[in-house]
Amino acid sequence: MSPLQDTYRHQGQRRALARELRRRGIHDERVLQAIATVPRHLFFAPAFEAHAYQDKAFPIGEGQTISQPYTVAYQTQLLNLKPTDRVLEVGTGSGYQCAVLLQLTPHVDSIEFNEVLFTRTRQLLASLGAGGAGLYCGDGSVGLPDRAPFDAILVTAGAPGLPPALLRQLRVGGRLVIPVGGSQTQRMVRVTREGAEAFVREEFEDFRFVPLLGVGGWRS
Template sequence: MVDPVRSRERMVREQIEARGVSDRAVLDALRTLPRHLFVEEALAYKAYSDGPLPIGEGQTISQPFIVALMSEMLQVQPGMRVLEIGTGSGYQAAVLADMGADVYTVERIKKLFFAARKRFMDMRMFSVKLKLDDGTMGWPEEAPFDRIIVTAGGPEIPEPLIDQLADPGRLIIPVGGSKRYQELILIEKKDGEVIRTNKGDVAFVDLVGQHGW
């Protein structure tokens, strides 16, 4: 039997901290959350391994290090309103919620949406709000957001997301001209200025929608 507590501790120590992630709230969330409950039961034994895993419908749960890295880049503080595009399994949203954020997450695939909603209800994560919709349009009724995170890669940064980002605010998104290969882009909005920084190469599933593929 796999000991999830020991597996999480080893994951954080060997995969996350060893690669430079040091945000205490991020590390605590990864140590706390039962990642094995966010994957299919047959893959639970791989939940704390160093890589993404399939969750059905052609989608994946991201590698733990990438979840930690993007969460750290957001610089989330308790009480912030965070928009996530691409709910998937719900793990990234759960990490942000555990960090104290009010999370608004949008998923376009019905099966994943309903599975994630049930998971959040079972875990009594009431600070996560879900919407079934085209994520590239954001969630205009709830804007602005202090932080926005996109967990799928598209050819460009959707303009609605930049419009819905608060000032000051941070947005992190994979962007690339070819599918399944992107650059991780950090957008910082401050005093009306939008600053774009490339944070390195990544590989995400496709961002599908009006402002995606």
């Protein structure tokens, strides 16, 4: 079988995964539809494909992981995306979350710190026909000042606090969704910019992420 093949069996597994996420409380139909659409198994090495439709994180090399589908859906739902929104994802990793975001808006930028993952994922997304995102290699904890402002910023690694550069790069009305906490667990936080200097912070469930590195993360 070609490594890029998507079969009826995969499609059925995706629909079952979307149903499982609905049972767990994901209610945004567009997010559930995106989960049911994006072929997650194609973001796995062929030998590990059997793990793709379990609701679990999985290693992708370089000490990093593809996030659990529940986490991807949860963060995406918190972003409240409109089709015209401009989004920045910090932590491209496997590219799966990026592909999910592209189902909701065509205006996605994503930045990855690790050069090996960046190069691999750029090729993969292009081969999947999901090359519409702007992909960057660098320290996303300082955002992408040249591309700002954003309507939504999604951080897919755990931060010790709110990176000031990411707050500055939000448009008024924009949302930053970021896991914040210590090395063991992080609380999902959404910060909405309500004015030039006005930010509203909401806290949600606890998760466990790999660390956000860089100037606004755990080390520079």
